[in-house]
Amino acid sequence: MSRIDLDLAHSYRPNPSQDSDYALLPLKMSFEDGGAYALLGPSGCGKTTMLNIMSGLLVPSHGSVCFDGRDVTRATPQERNIAQVFQFPVIYDTMTVAENLAFPLKNRKVPADQIRQRVGQIAEMLDMSHQLDMRAAGLSADQKQKISLGRGLVRPDVSAVLFDEPLTVIDPHLKWQLRRKLKQIHHELKLTLIYVTHDQVEALTFADQVVVMTRGKVVQLGAPDALFERPAHTFVGHFIGSPGMNLLEVEAQNGSLRIGDRVLPVPRPLPEGPLRLGIRPEYLRLVPLSEQGCLPGTVTRVQDIGTYFLVTVDAAGQSLKARLSNETAIPGMGSLVGLQILGDHTCFYQNEELVA
C-alpha cells in the first residue's frame, strides 16, 4: 500500500504544441494510502490514460509518478506491485477458475499452501467457491469479469488496485452487489482502490474522493457531497446530478445582477462582468410571482418521474429545470411562476471556474 503522487502530463503525439494534443494536460495530484478514489468523466477524457500511467503500462511523456516518495515513472507494473482490472474480462482460457485466480501469486512464487488459502478466500468473497475447478473459458461474461476482479484482489500486499470500468459487462443487479462487495473489501483490507468510470452513480457510491475529469484535465477532486454542493467547474455541475445544474448567463455590475432584462440585488460579493449562475434543480424553488427578488418564468414542460416531478421553466430567454417533490403543488403547463434562484446553494462561475 502506498501513497501515489502524480506530477505529469501525457501526449500520445511526439511534439505537443496545443492543449488538444495532450491526452492528459499537466496535472499535480495525490492519492492517499488506503483511500477509495473514483476517476469520473466522459469517454475520451483521459481517465484510462491516467490509470495506465499509474499502473506502469504507460510511461508519461512529461513529469513523474511517485509511490511513497519513490520515483517509479519508468518502473514496470510488476516493480510497482500494482493490480489492475480491465473493462473487458481477461481470462486465461486453458486454466480453471482456481488456476486463473492463483496466476498472479504463482508468478510471484508464493508458497502453494498460501496460494490455496488466498484463492479460497477470494472465491468465497466473490461467491465462486463452487466453480473453482471449472474451465474459465466457458463461463458467462460476468462470471469471467468476476475472475478478473478476483485476480486483481488476490494479492494482499499490492500498492493499489486499479479498476478500469470493471462493471461495464456486468448485469445491473449484479453490479450493485459487486460494488458493495468492493466497498466492503476496501473496508476490510484497507487497500488503495482507484476506480475509473463514466457513471456518476457508480463513482459517487463507491468512492470517498472523486476526481472529475474532462478533456484531459482534472477539474475537481472532492468528496461526493462537495461535487454536488459546490462544483468547482461548470462541467462538474453539469455532469454530476440528474439532471445537471442549471446554468444561467448573468452579468454582475455595480452591486447588482442582470439576468436578461431583470436586475436583482447581489447576494454576496461577486467579481464584475459576465458570469454564469449555477443552481441545482433540487434547490431551485418555484414561488409566487409576488415574492421579492424572484425571476418570472413560464412553465413549458412537466414530467412525472415517479418519485418526483421535473418542471422546465423558461425565464429570461433561458430554460431551467426544477425538481419538485410529489407533495408540493405542481404548476400547470404554460402557467406563470416565480423562480427563486438566489440562495445559499447558488454558485457563480467566471470562465467556467467557481468564483463565489
Place this chain on the structure above:
Amino acid sequence: MSATTKPVNQKAWFLILPVFICVAFSAILPLMTVVNYSVQDIISPERRVFVGTEWFAAVMRDEDLHAALWNQMKFSLAVLVVEIPLGIALALAMPAQGWKASATLVIVALSLLIPWNVVGTIWQIFGRADIGLMGHSLERLGIEYSYTGDATQAWLTVLLMDVWHWTPLVALLAYAGLRSIPDAYYQAARIDGASKLAVFRYIQLPKMRGVLMIAVLLRFMDSFMIYTEPFVLTGGGPGNATTFLSQYLTQKAVGQFDLGPAAAFSLIYFLIILLFCFVLYNWMQSLGQAEKEGAGHA
C-alpha cells in the same frame, strides 16, 4: 410441438442443380473415371476386362509402394514438426506494426510467390558443389555434400527446400492469429507478473489454436501431395530416397501407363489424405471442445 408444418416444395431441388452440375463435372465425374479404370484391365481402347479388386490387392502388396508411403509419412511428419514451431517462432519475432511490419510481411511472403518448379531449380543450383552457394560453402567447410549421391542428404535437402518454401505460410497464419489478440491480454499478463514463456503458453498459444489447426491441415495436405520440387531437384533419387507418393503414382500412370493399378492407387491415396485430415481435424476440434465442455457443467 409446433403447430405449423413446413411447406413441402420440391422445386427447391432446382436451386441446387447448378451446384450439383458444377461439382459433378469438377469432382464426381473425374473420380468415377478413376474408379472405372481401377476395376478394369485396359489392354487396348477396344479391349478391356473387368478385374474387380485385383488391382487394389496388387497395389497393396507392392513393396515399392510401401517404401514410397513410408517415405511420404516420414516426410510429412518432419515437415509439420519443423515448420509449425519455426513458423510460430518467426511470427513471434515479426514486428507488430509500422512500416517494419509491412516490409517484413512482404519479405516473408516472397517465397510463397515462387512457382514450384522454379523452387526446385533454385535449390538445384543452390546445392551444387561447384557453383551453388550452399553446396560450395558446405564443401569449403569440409562437409561432403551431394543431393544427387547421398540418400540422406537428398532427403534432407528436399525437406529443407520445403521448409524454406512453406514455413512463411505458417508464419503468416500464426502472425494473423497473434495480431487478433486484444491488447488487454498482454496488459493483464504484465500486471499479473507473467513471464514471456507464460504469456506464450497461456495467452498466445491458446489464442492461435484455430489458425494453427488450419496451418497443420494445409501443410499436411500439401506435403502429402508434394511432387514438383523433388521431381525437379532429385527426380526421386538417388535410388528412390526422395520418391514420394505422387511421384510413384505418376511413374505408374504416365511412365509405365499402368492405368489400372495407378487408378486403384489414386483412390487409396485419396482415402489416406481424407482419413488423415478427418482424424487431425477432429482431434484439434476436440481439444477446443474439451476446454469449453469442462466449464459447461455449471
